[in-house]
Amino acid sequence: MIRRDDATEAQVRAADPGLSTWLSANAGSGKTRVLTDRVARLLLQGVRPEKILCLTYTKAAASEMQNRLFARLGGWAMRPDDALRRDLAELGEDGPFPTDRLNKARRLFATAIEAPGGLKIQTIHSFCATLLRRFPLEAGVSPQFHEMEDRAAALLRVEVVEALASGPDAPRVTDVARGLSEDGFDDICTEVLAHRAGLIPPADPATIRGWFGVPPNQTADAILQDTLRPGDMTLLHALVGVFGNSGSNDQKAARALGRITQLDAGAIATLEAVFLFKGGKTPGAAKIGTLPMKSTRDAMDPALLDRLNDWMRAVEDGKARRIALHAADRTIALHQFAEVFVPAYDAAKLRRGVLDFDDLIDRARALLNDRDVAEWVLYRLDGGIDHILVDEAQDTSPRQWDVVDRLALEITSGQGTAEDRPRTLFVVGDKKQSIYSFQGADPGAFDRMQEQFGAQLAHGPTPLQDATLEYSFRSAPVILDLVDATFRGREASGFAGRGSHKAFHAAMPGRVEMWPLVPKPDKIDDPAFEDPVDVVRHEDAPAVLARRIALELRRMIDTRTPIAVFDRDRGQWSSRPMTPGDVLILVQSRGPIFDEIIRALKAANVPTAGTDRLKVSAELAVRDLRALLTVLATPEDDLALATVLKSPLFGWDEQRLYTLAHHRKDPFLWQSLRTAPAAEAETTLLLDLMRQADFQRPFDLIERALTRHDGRRKLLSRLGLEAEDGINALLAQALAYEQGEIPSLTGFLAWMETDDDKIKRQISQNADQVRVMSVHGAKGLEAPVVILPDTTPKKDEIKGNVVTDAGRVLWKTRAAETPETVATALADAKARQNAERDRLLYVAMTRAEQRLIVCAAGELGKEGKGWYDIIRRGMEERGATIEPFAFADGEGGAGLALDGTPWPAIVDIPPPAATQQDALPGWAHQVAPPPAPAPGSRSPSDLGGAKALPGEDGQDVEAAMAFGSIVHRLLEHLPALPRDTHRDAARDLLAEAERPLLDAAMRHVDACLDAPDLAPLFAADALVEVPVTAPLAELDASILGVIDRLVIDDTRVLAVDFKSNATVPATIDAVPDGLLRQMGAYAAALAQIFPDRRIDTALVWTATGEIQMLPHNMVMDALSRAAHLDQAAPAP
Structure with a gap:
């Protein structure tokens, strides 16, 4: 007799084919092996393959189970007698094993392959599709129906809505459209279909109003009349006078009330803003006892104060009633729209011979519950299915459970069971891993169905046994201990009150690290104007953390970080060097940090499989x-x-x-x-x-x-x-x-x-690449090293338009106008969402075999609800040590660490000999160097050097700059207008300028316009206020400036800048160096833009209308001095 350890013995008992079993299996406990073993043992007992139905949650799980089963059966076909006897005994089969029994086991592979229809290991959607195709007439579907993809479904929804909008039901479409954004109609249609069970048949308007506490005949006008009563206008004027002589807040209220000229619907918003609390502990409550301030209340006429308080109560009550009425009307519109949309959508699908994935479940469910045909269908299935196995039961939706319940009817009722033909039900799942609520999964149904099946099978030939797999074959003890500590006390999320995980490999090395938080930067420079609004900048916290992870992984690989390997023959642990394929990086959602990590891994030359989802x-x-x-x-x-x-x-x-x-x-x-x-x-x-x-x-x-x-x-x-x-x-x-x-x-x-x-994307687990995935996508996977970088708190909001409350389907309202009914439904939905986030964290942590690294970027919040804080509390409970971290990016800080058994020394295994020469050159395997950062931009007027002549230094710089701006603006616009309109145009253009200042500026303008030498500058073909930008090697930067006037001909480009200095230089040598640098920058930029033309620069002194041509070598020499601003004379 084979002696088994406790973990294996629990698996063998769970796989007993003679018992109906409800199995709760922890993460990594080997449930797939139990499923495979059970099917193999059923086949060994002579059960025909076509009489076994295995329902899995995903196609990948079905393929994995089928591959394992065929591998086992195929292995038996070639096993020697003694080895096969040992295999069967380890499987749990009782001896003896004579030759004929061994030969029967060897033939099982061929039996499974040749079974009519093959082994039924499939998803529940696939099974329902097969059922409908087998009974199309009874189900009311086309025998040639095909499953409709999401895109075709979206197009069909649009077509149906457009047809409704152009027909007699157009008002129902319009009523719903009023409450939606431009692109929100398809979302509401999708949600209507997802909640069709609560919308078809629709609730009548009176019932819906009752949900919100709204009387059947309530109207908005009636609520307004109750809120605004005769005499309130007189009261309003009295309150304005009282509040106006009170404190600053009361005076603000008085000004708001004083703007009301008529008490009608338009005044309600102002009255609510003044009389009711906007936020705090009692949003929407009347400000009784706080408005007006205490000293004013004490001095008020008591009768006036009573009237004020009564009015505030009326406004409070009116707002609550108005919000409830609005929410009820919205929900009525939703139900009435669903009443016409759902049948029209179903009819459109029927005409096209298509079904969506929800239809597969609903049609099969209806078929199995139809009294007229259900017995016939079950009779046909009664001869076809004797054993039902359900995988991932925690993610099965209530509608899918209905299908399973009907399929198992003959098993649970005990009818139709021959003495020599036992029937069993096997269900395996883990409520702690229920993370697919968006697909209808309900962890509560897991317990309800266990209770139901247990009661139904209690008096049958195979009572339902309750079994548990507590041992984890995957994770190190230090990780499992942390998991138990982290989720202790979270019973509402589906976790037991005490630790429930046991490590099968008690000596497996392990370590948990919590890196210090990467904080949000204090101040980030404004992004470049051409950057996308959602661009992640180099210094943003997610980008910093992504680079840190990539560089640390590069260092861990290069320094041969050990990964433990168990030698079964020797019964001991050894180590090998870590490879990229050992790493799994998991995020809650595919946000900015997801893309940044993939980008950083590639930049650090760490092989990565890329994204697991492809848009x-x-x-x-x-x-x-x-x-x-x-x-x-x-x-x-x-x-x-x-x-x-x-x-x-x-x-x-x-x-x-x-x-x-x-x-x-x-x-x-x-x-x-x-x-x-x-x-x-x-x-x-x-x-x-x-x-x-x-x-x-x-x-x-x-x-x-x-x-x-x-x-x-x-x-x-x-x-x-x-x-x-x-x-x-x-x-x-x-x-x-x-x-x-x-x-x-x-x-x-x-x-x-x-x-x-x-x-x-199908990312191979055998590829030597880092995998970056969402936690949902990683369900069922594992890795020696798991990194959780996305651990900051998520927004506590419920997405979508629809919420449910005790089966009632409600249309959400704006946050500021949420009635109690909707608020209760939202609170319940948030509680379920937070519980699922706990379970999502459990799935993430239990993917790790030996190393778990927790990190975060950004803000953790004050409530401690993020994964980072949840895990930190668990680590502290486990006695984690504070450890300094020095990262490969040069940064560091204090974090936490939990150490388990240390890793043994690495045993090097020589690589296999190369079978062929790499056809790619060496550079093809090297990561391209990152592009040099773009040079910064500098203004030509800010290149240092003096801007004013001697004698001007004492003038008010700000006043001079303001005057110069006025002159520039006038010279920009007035030359294109008739001279006799300049004064009026100047006053319109600069209405805010004082008259003396404007007159002085006009004298500068007139001096320029009257100068004959400046006429070409104001010609029609001269360019005005020309932006110019170009990289300048002289400055090792780009310049970004505006040239006042630009004159271009076939051989020459003239750049002119207006200067309104009070003092005009007598000679060119007296021009301030700062102005020369500015014109040199313009000349250098224009030389790049017009390489085939001569570049000239000039200054126009507006005070006199004089133009000074600047020698090219003079301005370029000045520009070269701008490269050394520390040596330049400071600008005044």
Whole structure:
């Protein structure tokens, strides 16, 4: 008899095929092995494969289970007798094992492969689809129905709403549209479908009003009349007088009340703002006892104070009633819209022969509960299913449980069970890992269904046994102890009151680190104007943490950080060096830090698998190909053509594109391209595709561009191998489009506009790359090193338009106008959301095998609700030590650490001999150096040096600058106007300027306009206030300035700057050095812009209307001095 340890014995008992079992399995406890073992033991007992149904939550889980089962059965087929006997005994089978029994086990692989329909290991959606196809007539669906993808569903919803909006139900659409933003209608339609069980049939208006405490005949006018009573206007005037002689807050209230001229609906907002608390502990409550201030209240006529308090109570009551009425009307509009939208949407799907994924469950559920046909269907299934196994039961929704309940009816009722044909139910899950509420998962249903099945099977031949797997085969003891400490006391989130995790590998080395917080920077310079508003800057906390993680991983790999490996033959631990594939980085959501980490890993030359979710339309390769298709459909689209030319498909640079586009004679860029002598290859390629555009399907066009014209190679060589996922996804979308629509290029482009699809990239666990994923995406995965960088608190808000309260579907209102009914529903939803965040953290922490690293960037908040603070409290409870960290980025700080068993010495294993020579050169494996930061911008007028002549230093600098601005503004606008209108125009232009100052400025303007030498500056072809920017090597920076007047001809460019100094230099040598530096900067910039023309600079002294031409060498020498501002004379 084989002796087993406690963990293995618990698995063997749970896999007993003769018992119905409800199994609660901790993370890493081997539930997939138990499922596989149970199916194998059922087959060993002679159960036919087609009589076993395994329902899993994901396709990946189904594939994993099937692969494991076939691997085991295939292994048995080739095992020697003694080895096979040992395998069967370890599985839990009782001996003896004669030859015929061994041969039967060897034949199981062929039996499973040849079973009609194969082994039924599938998702519940897949099973429901199979059920509906088997009974289409009974289910009321087309036998040829197909599942509708999200994009097709979105387009169909739009079509249905448009049809409703143009028909007799248009008022219902309008009522809902009033409460939505421009792009929010599809969201409300999606939510209506998700909550259809609570909306169909709809609640009647009187019932909905009752939910909010609104009388059936309540109207807004009635509430207004109760709030504003006769005589209130007299009271209002009296209050204005009293409040006006009180404190500052009361005076502010008096001014607000004084602006009310008529007591009507328009006055309500002001009265509520004055009479009611806006926030604090009692938002919306009347300010009785606080308005007006105490001394004023004490001095008021008691009768007037009583009338004030009564009015404030009326306003308080009126607001509550008005908010409740508004919320009730919104919810009524939602239910009445759902009443017409849901049937119309279902009818549209029926006409097209399609079902969405919710339909698969709902139709199967309805089929199994239809009294007219349910017995027939169950009779047919009664002969087909004897054993039901449900995986990931904690993520099964109540609607899916209904399907399982009906399938298990014969098992739980005990009917139809022959003596020699036992039937069993096996359910495995972990309430602590229920994290898919957005897909309908309800952890409460896990307990309810256990109780229900337990009661139903209590008196049958196979009572439901309650089993638990507490041992973790995955994580080190130090990590499991921290998990128990972290979630102790969180029973509301689904955790037991005491620690419930046991480490199978008690000697497994382990360590938990909590890095010091990366704080939000105190002050960040304003971003460059061309940056996107959501750009993550270099000094932002997420970017800093991402670089720290990447550099630390690079250091850990380079310094051969140990990873423990258990040698089963020797029964002891050894170590190997850490590799990139050992690391799993998990985030709560794919926000800025997600992208920053991937970017930082690549910059640090740490191999990474990239993102685990791909938004097809956002991929650069897809955007380039979509631009190409746009050009083929509309060659006149200049932006699309420019995009294609700059893409890897053609590889043009800015200068080449500028040369083609600038000063072109043709109105469209495509016409210029066709006649450009240097663009023959590009034109030939595009013409070839254009000739095919009217005859070939979108898929064929894309494939032609990728294959015949080498587009795939060009895109991958520029964008990397990751781009291939996006390209393949675009091709798949083209095929999907052609299956449901009449293929056309313009139709496909319009179809792509609705694209918000995200595809899941299959990231191999065996690839030696760091994986960066969301916690949801990492469910079921594990890694020796897990890093949690996204641990700051998340917003405590409920997304979406709809909330539920005890089965009642309500439409949310604005936060400031939330009635008690909606507030209660929101509070319950937030409680469920916070509980799920706890469970999400549990999933994240239990992915770690040996090393768990916790870090955070930004602000932790004061309430301690973020993961960082939750884990910190658990670490402190476990006695974590304060440890100084010195990171590879040069920073450091105090953090926390928990150490378990130390790692043994590394045992080096020689790498396998290379089988082929690397075809790529060495530079292809090196990360390109980061681009040099863009030089800063400097103003030409701020390059140091004196700006004023001797004798002007004592003048008021600010006054002089203000006067100069007035002169510049007048010279900018007045020369284009008739001279006799200048005075009036100046007063209109500078109405705020004092008359003496304006008259003085006009004298400067007149002096300039009367000077014959300055006439070319004010000619029609002279440019005014010209912005100029260019990088200057002399300053090691770019300049950004404005030239007052610019005159350009075929051979010469003249830059002129107006100066309103009170003193005019007698000679050029007397011009202040700061002005020369400014003109030198302009000259250097213009020389780059106009390399084939002479650059001249000049100053115009507006006081006299004189122009001084500046020698080129003089201004350039002055500019060279600007590079050493510490040696320059300070500006006055």
